Amino acid sequence: QSALTQPASVSGSPGQSITISCTGTGSDVGSYNLVSWYQQHPGKAPKLMIYEVTKRPSGVSNRFSASKSGNTASLTISGLQAEDEADYYCCSYAGSSTFVVFGGGTKLTVL
């Protein structure tokens, strides 16, 4: 099963918005509305930020939003803050055997 493709890095200034893409195939992102996003600060465990493409867990800022079109999912962070600087990983359901595939991660730098 192929992994999902994310840009290696994105950057933005405080207050700006950025979008991270996550491209899969018709066997994962394109077939299921089960894309999730994780934020990982250095040396820390990942944190669930988005699930079922667009839903935010309790406690996650509404500055984080997400969407999906075809085989590509996207995470948007608005009103960038210094604390948003982290690695972001997308994840998609990929069938009962493979279960999930992850993206390679995107390093967000807040300038």
Next chain:
Amino acid sequence: QVQLQESGPGLVKPSQTLSLTCTVSGGSISSGSYYWSWIRQPAGKRLEWIGHIYTSGNTNYNPSLKNRLSISIDTSKNQFSLRLSSVTAADTAVYYCVSVDTALAHFGYWGQGTLVTVSS
């Protein structure tokens, strides 16, 4: 608030078996609310789902690891465990135990992770 904590050796010799245990607190592992999963992350690389187990003992394993992998659960201790045999340097990674909503395919509660190095 569910909390998870990994424990086990940080160094394993090549060809030997990697064994880790995850202790769940703040909730019963038998509640049926979640499946219980292992995920690993080699340094600087992507996350990789290893497998998961339900309170009933039903398991689902990553096909690429299936032949070397065993995940078990001990409801009396509120723990679940990972055993990965015939390890090589490629198995060196931070290993996380995680709660998983299998119906919605997302991972909610994470342990802090434990680094396992495979080296002689």
